[in-house]
Amino acid sequence: MRVGLLTREYPPDVYGGAGVHVEFLARELRPLVDLDVHCWGEGRTEGVTRHSSWSALDGANDALRTFSVDLAMASALQGRELVHSHTWYANLAGHLAKMLYGIPHVMTAHSLEPLRPWKAEQLGGGYALSSWAERTAAESADALIAVSGAMRQDILDCYPALDPDKVHVVHNGIDTTLYRPDPGTDALERLGLDPRRPYVLFVGRITRQKGVPHLLRAVRDIDPAAQVVLCAGAPDTPEIDREFRELYEELSRVRDGVFWIPKMLPRPEVIQLLTHAAVFVCPSVYEPLGIVNLEAMACGTPVVASRVGGIPEVVADGETGLLVPVDDGFEAGLTRALDSVLADPEGARRMGEAGRARAVGEFGWDAVARRTADLYGKILEQA
Template identity: 60%
Template structure:
């Protein structure tokens, strides 16, 4: 079986959970099938073909540039038996390959969120306040809808994400939408007892700390966390790892809130830029509590990474997060209601302080989280389920390209 895996992000260019998902899924799928990865970027590697937007479209609408990559990908997929695309940036390439080469198309919808200004930028590059071109979102919406509603199978990364896909695309046959959850590499994400990363960044290893890891984006809920942190246990530190800083309204709001928080408490550490994975693992390992205040998450892989490092999690009870964090066992879930943000922030404060005030309980939650991550979220399990779906599409009554 020859499979083409299509994605925008792929190592070494990673900036979000979707890219990490593809990285680890591809690694496991290589043991099961003949896999060829098509991604954005430059350079060469065995089994990986990288593509760049058409040079003639430099400075054009970002969505047009993304679609030019899709055209290049589709042209290179001759000889593949099946194509599997991830997220909207590569979805049209999968659809075109289905039509052009007569092969099944599987699409993993990591989020139904449409791209924001600067969404076509290379991974890791800061966002700017550039105004979105008039039809950019319409083009992205069309590409995503066309690909999803014509796919032979749509993979949702959680049960909740499946419900959202079916609600957003009522034309879809529910039987086409399968749940295959993402995972975590528990050999990479495991407790690290070293302290060099803490010392290098000024974090006091003798003091407890709450940790946030994620992009500065509206759905990540960082402002709620920063307001809640004003009344965290004063002995605790707060560590934020947010990736490259940009020049958007969201970045400005976070800067202002961090400055305000610095005035009322010490031990606030804000790290920007891409953090090497070993340093991230050490920060996750030493955190007393990992905090995920997201307003929406299809699954929330970062919670799995914290759990695999043996750290208790406090997270919002939204999206697929309750399918990952076992409330009261591996962490605490906080209800979120957009109409009452102050209740959410108060709930975050209470849950974080509850974990900070009970180190033994936090350790028990961390140990339970590690066990759950290893048992239920291994990447080889996800790869086997994905490969079984490929086999079903290629050998079942609905033969290649029939939908």
């Protein structure tokens, strides 16, 4: 079975959950299928072809530049029996390959453009193009994979023309041999954290979706003994970057022990930070699943997260962490939940242990890859 896996992000250029998903899915798929990965970038290595946007479009809208990458990907897919695209950045390439070569297209939805209207702030008129590309690909795909049950419902709500039988749930996974508690503290020491004080940890991009402004306001009022560590980079727009910086500076004036790490840390350092955090916080206002919560749980850390999307399918409220409704009292709810975990170290330890057990038992990447390969087989049988 010759499969083309299409994505924007692929190591070493991974900055979000979709990239993490593709990285580990590809690793586990390789023993099961003949896999060729097509991603953004330059050059080719064994099993990976990278594609760049056309130089003639330098300075053009990002959506147009993305489409030029999609055209390059589509032209390189001859000989594949099936293509599998991830995110709108690659969906059009999958759709074009389906039409050009007469092969099935499987599409994994990690998020949905109609549910991210703030993307217009980033893409301008390109948001209409990204939305068109996603809708066109989704409505003609042979199968769609939703990364959670909540995401499946979102897909059917956004695209009612779809046949529900074509939309399958395959949860995101986690490598629990890689993401596991690390007793080392060298990374914490390099960053200047006080080992005598607990800390709240956020890891994610600076976007409206991730709810970072809500978090910065919420942690103003948590236990003053706690440190706050923000591994936050890759702002979507200058506007959200400016808002983040203003809120961060304001927070730093009213409490000490606030650390902002704007660069992407090596994975071992992130794992060490996750391991030693008193609590991990995920304040997303939209989240189809939230791989980062799985990463924290696999490291034995309790999670405080928003009750949106697929997060409740990962974080068991009261067992592996606490869930906070996204309503008018969201920020105050985050404050209360964080303080509750910080005030009960023994309860936090039990939540962390339960989270590790849940990650190991229910979210292995090997199972994700087998279910995905099985779906490929069924689609090819029907083709």
